Amino acid sequence: GAGVSQSPSNKVTEKGKDVELRCDPISGHTALYWYRQSLGQGLEFLIYFQGNSAPDKSGLPSDRFSAERTGGSVSTLTIQRTQQEDSAVYLCASNKQGSGYTFGSGTRLTVV
Amino acid sequence: TQLLEQSPQFLSIQEGENLTVYCNSSSVFSSLQWYRQEPGEGPVLLVTVVTGGEVKKLKRLTFQFGDARKDSSLHITAAQPGDTGLYLCAGALRGGYQKVTFGTGTKLQVIP
Numbered sequence: 001g002a003g004v005s006q007s008p009s010n011k012v013t014e015k016g017k018d019v020e021l022r023c024d025p026i027s028g029h030t031a032l033y034w035y036r037q038s039l040g041q042g043l044e045f046l047i048y049f050q051g052n053s054a055p056d057k058s059g060l061p062s063d064r065f066s067a068e069r070t071g072g073s074v075s076t077l078t079i080q081r082t083q084q085e086d087s088a089v090y091l092c093a094s095n096k097q098g099s100g101y102t103f104g105s106g107t108r109l110t111v112v
Numbered sequence: 113t114q115l116l117e118q119s120p121q122f123l124s125i126q127e128g129e130n131l132t133v134y135c136n137s138s139s140v141f142s143s144l145q146w147y148r149q150e151p152g153e154g155p156v157l158l159v160t161v162v163t164g165g166e167v168k169k170l171k172r173l174t175f176q177f178g179d180a181r182k183d184s185s186l187h188i189t190a191a192q193p194g195d196t197g198l199y200l201c202a203g204a205l206r207g208g209y210q211k212v213t214f215g216t217g218t219k220l221q222v223i224p
Contacts, residue, residue: 004154031210042118042200043155043214056211091154095210100145101202103154 002026006092006104013082013111021077021107025094032075033093033101034067043091049075082111115139116203116215124221125191133186133218135201142204144177144184145212149198191222 005024013019025032031050035043045059049069060066064082069075079086089108093101119134135144143162147155159168161177161184168175172195174187184201201215 033211035214042217043202045211045213048211050210093154097210100157100160101147101155101212103156105152105154 004092004094004102004104006107008107009105010108011110013109015084015111016081018078018080019082019109021090023075023092023104025073026102029094029096031095032069034077035091035093037089037091084111087111115213116201118201118215118218120218121216122219124223127193127222127224128190131188131191133199135184135215137182137203139205140181145202146175146186147200147202149200155200193222193224196220196222
């Protein structure tokens with residue numbers, strides 16, 4: 001597609017439930033990133049995929065968070081046993097080598 | 113530990129005024145990007161600077177990369193209400209791959 005697509009745009013879930021967030025990057029972009037943003041503040045790095053290399057998971061806050069990227073394209077971020085502190089906007093971005101990021105509009109996750 | 117500190121955190125000015133936003137770090141970056149984010153959207157790339165001392169202009173916006181590649185500034189001349197948003201700097205560490213670290217953000221409001 002023309003841009004990075006994220007779904008759902010909004011998700012309200014009960015504490016303890018699992019959620020899946022989806023990101024469809026720009027075709028041809030080899031790198032895909034997940035960031036988390038709380039209350040309109042700066043972005044917190046979560047995970048990074050580059051081609052067929054092992055993902056950089058250094059930003060995942062706990063083992064309840066995981067992500068995969070299938071076929072070098074679509075990525076899913078999974079949060080298990082959600083907690084209230086997981087509430088945030090989850091942003092996905094993609095890029096080609098050496099270029100800036102193109103972000104999706106994000107998924108606003110609210111854990112109640 | 114926040115690698116990139118932005119100042120000020122908040123800025124509210126009248127239309128037509130000039131302003132400068134600063135992005136500072138103790139780390140050396142191979143490149144630095146500036147993004148603007150509007151409510152409900154992902155950040156949008158404004159510019160990438162890669163050479164120490166580099167100055168780039170984008171209409172009324174002037175971006176500068178410090179000589180030592182540790183800091184950057186964004187200057188807006190004659191601010192317009194359309195400039196309102198969250199401004200984020202993001203740096204790629206020297207020797208690292210594409211993953212960038214985002215700054216703490218500057219929220220700008222331009223009052224008509």
